[in-house]
Amino acid sequence: MRPEDFPHDIQPHLVPEPQGRLIYRCLGCGGEFGIEKLLYICPDCRSVLLLYDSAFDRLKETPGKVWRRIFDYRRMLNMPALNGIYRYHELIGPVMPIDSIVWLGEGHTPVVEASAYLQERAGARFFFKNDGQNPSASFKDRGMASALSYINYLLKYGDVDEILAVCASTGDTSAAAALYASYLYPRVKSAVLLPHKRVTPQQLSQPLGSGAMVFEIPGVFDDCMKVVEQLSENYNVALLNSKNAWRILGQESYSYEVAQFFEYDMKNRVIIVPVGNAGNITALMSGFLKFLDIGVIEDLPIIIGVQSVHANPVYQYYLEEDPERRHFEAVHVSPSVAQAAMIGNPVSMPRVIRLADQYNRMAGDRKVFVVEVSEQEIMDWHLIANRHGHVSCTHGGECLAGMVTAVKQGLIDSSHSVVLDSTAHALKFSNFQEMYFENRFPEEYGVVPKSELINAPMLVRPEDLDEVPESGKPLAGKSLDRFINRVSEEIAHRLELKKV
Ligand SMILES: *Cc1c(COP(=O)(O)O)cnc(C)c1O
Ligand SMILES: [Zn+2]
Secondary structure, eight states: OOOGOOOOHHHHHSSSOOOOOOOOOETTTTEEESSSSSSOOTTHHHHHEEEEEETGGGGGGSHHHHHHHHHHHHHHHHOOGGTTTGHHHHHHHHOOOGGGGOOOSSOOOOEEEHHHHHHHHTEEEEEEGGGGGTTBTTTTHHHHHHHHHHHHHHHHHHOOOOOEEEEEEHHHHHHHHHHHHHHHTTTEEEEEEEETOOOOOOHHHHHHTTTEEEESSSSHHHHHHHHHHHHHHHHEEEEEETHHHHHHHHHTHHHHHHHTTTTTTTTTTEEEEEEEESSSHHHHHHHHHHHHTTTSSHHHHEEEEEEEEOHHHOOOHHSSSOGGOOOOOOOOOOOOSSSGOOOHHHHHHTHHHHHHHHHHHHHOOOOOEEEEOOOOHHHHHHHHTTTTTTOHHHHHHHHHHHEEEEEETTSSTTEEEEEEEOOOOOOGHHHHHHHHHOOOGGGGGGOOOGGGOOOOOOOOTTTOOSOOOBBBBBOOOHHHHHOOOOOHHHHHHTTTTOOO
């Protein structure tokens, strides 16, 4: 719809002007810093930062009801910059002029309700939000759209000429970073660091295809992260890991979309996310808190983070009930099918601790939980979900396994409806499905295939046929007829079909 055709009271709010005053705030010493320069850690105490809008209170002057109308009407606006995460511009990047926004199709991913059969089997009412339907096939595109829009803004309006963007990755961050950086070529170039043999072939092909420089490093993600931290502290590069607070801002869009999907009624809702570097769960909490703060929603949903027993530092931390006695310790990870979350020392841990505390206080009750699941449960539920109409990756399976655990623990009951974050597309992690179906999981995963979940192609090659089509040698005439007849018979036999 054209802007002039919208209701008159909405028109002034449809296309936002740059506004607000974003600052980096240090979670260690509380120091505040301007955003003219890219910062990843506090220059004074080296803690992680978050971006805050020091003029946020202006947004509270608009009633929540009006915000809801603005966001709903923006759905009909035909303006690429506002078609993605920047539908919520005032909350995600208020200082950003529209012409700096990079939109490659991210955001507004489908929320798909599970079939009655699957809900019954899993024990709760639930939906998958398919973030694997973002352009590089994972939720990481939300954060990259924000980080690269900001970089684009610096290139346009700041005194920056060109940027080399770097990141360490368990696979999906590098795919997203390389994609968004390549759109801004030649002023932006990217380099990605991956743990050697710890990303899937699809994930490796993505940054290669986007033209990034790809470095494979021995070890696991945590080792790569140390190297890029060293690079970003000593050289002139832009860090695109979720240590970069702009990533978190963009990922808040997930919360806003979920709220909008439910017509802003978040009572008795539960959101479940896998937790690796803990950027995503940070963004979720932050997003819902902001929507609550400006009156768009009236209730905070329950948020449940899920970790595999093979990479569970956040779960371990929250095992201690008494907040005073909690103590964070990094863990050594073991191979996990939730490979993108195989992280022992999450960069965003201080953010999680701060925000979970604030979230629970605002909710007036504990609403943030972390549960743990086995590799076996992740694989089984991942496969079960996809046998019933979903395109969930192993991490989506991890969420479903987490939901089943939370139902058993009594955190979720029949009053709740649950949204599971399918953080990437199933195809990115199809090697784990293959390992399951072919029963060749290395022992260290601890996954034993269940026969009823295994599936394999069947070759149809009737023994009594002398000739079958081969490449460059098609059949014709009688031999083609015979081939078609025999193969059809064989398939009908295996399917136990009856003649009509
Ligand atoms: C990055 C990633 C995660 C983990 O998210 P964090 O923000 O690091 O906690 C989970 N699933 C997929 C598919 C990912 O790419
Ligand atoms: Zn500090």
